[in-house]
Amino acid sequence: MTAHNDLATRWTRQARKLGRIAREIEMDGGVRLASRSQRPTGMPDDAEILHRPSILAIRQTPGGHVSPPSGAQLAADVSLHHDMNPPRIVTRQIQRDEGHHDFALDIWNTQGSFMSLALALPSEQMAKIAREDLIRLDYTIELEQRCDVFARLNLVHGPNTEQVVRQLDLRNQGDVLEFDVHYTAFDPTRAREIWIDLIFNTRPLNRVVVRDLVISRRPRLSL
Structure with a gap:
């Protein structure tokens, strides 16, 4: 039972770590996308x-x-x-x-x-x-x-x-x-x-x- 609990704890920590990495990647990608698609001042809305x-x-x-x-x-x-x-x-x-x-x-x-x-x-x-x-x-x-x-x-x-x-x-x-x-x-x-x-x-x-x-x-x- 203890081994099972230890395994579950390790998986929970790993999942949280992967979740943080995924969020960081998503945020970094969002920053890059926002910067690359930033519209110049005065660009028409339909451009x-x-x-x-x-x-x-x-x-x-x-x-x-x-x-x-x-x-x-x-x-x-x-x-x-x-x-x-x-x-x-x-x-x-x-x-x-x-x-x-x-x-x-x-x-x-x-x-x-x-x-x-x-x-x-x-x-x-x-x-x-x-x-x-x-x-x-x-x-x-x-x-x-x-x-x-x-x-x-x-x-x-x-x-x-x-x-x-x-x-x-x-x-x-x-x-x-x-x-x-x-x-x-x-x-x-x-x-x-x-x-x-x-x-x-x-x-x-x-x-x-x-x-x-x-x-x-x-x-x-x-x-």
């Missing part, structure tokens, strides 16, 4: 958040790169492209709080004209894009030296690629722009890849800090 690049939402290993070649994969959904030779670039992820990071790029560029970040949309979110959608980019970016920055939406369907280019307004560091899918020949039933290129016409010396980027969609008929 659905599709993606926040993982370099801003998830701790990366390694957290930085020195002289990365063009095409370097900085995260599963982010790659770096440039025409610099040699590539005098240093990238670094800077944690602000749980599930929210800044991403900094220091550029010492003697040759070359551009640097870009390719931000890929996950396949499960890509499938939600329709012809009557507006693709929205909310951004907060700081530049040490002002330069032209463009965003290019790439819609790959079958063998074809539709592209829409917009210039970012960085006078207030943060703003929003939208791409109208309706005015492209994009066929959602043949969608293969969707990504946004963030293109910087870099100056010889510059520091870029990306504080937030959120890609979302909403029906254009709601305008």
Whole structure:
């Protein structure tokens, strides 16, 4: 009887311990989810958040790169492209709080004209894009030296690629722009890849800090 009671006590303690661990995991997951799905100020109520690049939402290993070649994969959904030779670039992820990071790029560029970040949309979110959608980019970016920055939406369907280019307004560091899918020949039933290129016409010396980027969609008929 005593052995039975001891066994029951041990199982009760183990169950309580597992319960605490489960609650901690659930709370941690809730914090991460809340941070990742946080809506930027001013986002319309009918806009659905599709993606926040993982370099801003998830701790990366390694957290930085020195002289990365063009095409370097900085995260599963982010790659770096440039025409610099040699590539005098240093990238670094800077944690602000749980599930929210800044991403900094220091550029010492003697040759070359551009640097870009390719931000890929996950396949499960890509499938939600329709012809009557507006693709929205909310951004907060700081530049040490002002330069032209463009965003290019790439819609790959079958063998074809539709592209829409917009210039970012960085006078207030943060703003929003939208791409109208309706005015492209994009066929959602043949969608293969969707990504946004963030293109910087870099100056010889510059520091870029990306504080937030959120890609979302909403029906254009709601305008």
